[in-house]
Amino acid sequence: ADLETDMDTLSDNYSKILKTDDKAEFLQGLGKMREAAEDAKKSKPPKFASKPDNSPEIQDFHKGLDTLIGQIDKASGYAKSGNMDEAKKEAEGFKATRNANHKKFK
Ligand code: HEM
Numbered sequence: 033a034d035l036e037t038d039m040d041t042l043s044d045n046y047s048k049i050l051k052t053d054d055k056a057e058f059l060q061g062l063g064k065m066r067e068a069a070e071d072a073k074k075s076k077p078p079k080f081a082s083k084p085d086n087s088p089e090i091q092d093f094h095k096g097l098d099t100l101i102g103q104i105d106k107a108s109g110y111a112k113s114g115n116m117d118e119a120k121k122e123a124e125g126f127k128a129t130r131n132a133n134h135k136k137f138k
Pocket residue numbers: 035036037039040042043044046076077078093094095096097100126127129130133134137138
């Protein structure tokens with residue numbers, strides 16, 4: 033998918049997971065977020081469209097997505113072991129990653 037579509041998928045599922053306390057629904061939403069974040073690595077931010085893949089800008093873009101993926105995996109781990117409170121707390125932390133990366137790349 034293109035970057036905008038991946039971001040819309042991140043956004044839709046992020047709203048869902050913040051609203052639910054249902055473990056299965058939470059994990060399903062995180063799974064879709066993870067796929068979208070991985071897929072986003074195939075694109076470049078429009079403002080850095082002409083930068084090569086090995087440029088500092090694109091490497092830093094990938095690093096931002098990997099940070100989010102790491103947080104998604106942590107939240108999944110908590111949810112799988114039944115600790116929904118910790119899982120939701122971890123998910124709240126996605127916001128800081130989103131905001132920091134949007135400042136640089138959006
Ligand atoms: C929970 C995490 C995130 C959410 C919910 C989110 C959501 C969004 C949304 C709703 C948009 C606007 C899409 C549109 O124009 O239709 C957007 C754009 C964008 N986001 Fe994110 N984002 C997240 C994380 C990130 C991360 C980690 C990065 C980079 C490492 C990133 C980079 C961008 C860029 C470059 C755009 C502009 C895309 C374009 O203009 O084509 N986002 N994001």
